[in-house]
Amino acid sequence: MTSNRSMPPGIIIPELAYADVRAAVDWLCMAFGFRERLRIGHHRAQLVLDGGALIVTQLAGPASPAHMGNAIMVRITDVDGHYAHARECGARISHPPADFPYGERQYSVEDIGGHRWTFSPSIADVAPADWGGTWFDIT
Template sequence: MITNRSMPPGIIIPELAYPDVLEAAAWLCRVLGFRERLRIADHRVQLTCEGCSIVVTELPDDAQAIDHAHAVMVHVTDVDRHHAHASAAGARVLNAPTDYPYGERQYSLEDIGGHRWKFSQSIADVDPIEWGGTPMTDTP
């Protein structure tokens, strides 16, 4: 596989559209702990955080309201610290940090563009069968 320095790190890289790309990138860095990796004029910014990446893109002028049927999940090392920072910075928290039977502690928020974010920290190694999951196997 070729490594391309123009591409942000990660396998899954969400692209989220905002009316003001630079304002959104600054907010995501200040409130959620992202770091700006690459800026392409004022219409695209690559951000990284704890090994993951997102790309902030320009929302087209004719775009409809943002659909809340999506969210971006980010795995962090300390969800409580992340939540405290985001809350103190004025984030609109939707769900406070909560422990789940599948071994994750998570909280969620909505950013200034209406995008939903879920932050997750592994707190236990749990067999998916224990909480009703169905492990899938790879088939050739």
């Protein structure tokens, strides 16, 4: 694949729309630890976190609950510290950190635009069959 400095890192890059792009960028950087990579006018920005990226765009009309069915999962290492920081920044916590049988410790939160996020580090290597999953070897 050709490299392009105008594109953020990652294979899958979510785009989330907000009524106020600048406020969203500032809040996502402050609360979740993103860093702004690229600003495009007042209507778009690229944010990065470790090896992943997110594009923040201008909401194209009045806010609606249509985007509320979407969610973003972000892999992190310190879920409890991240949770405490996001809570201090005013994030609306949906589910505090909890351990799950599939080997993850996760918490879920809503950002200032109503988008749902789950932050998750692995805490164990668990075979999918041990918690009811079905593994497909795609290699």
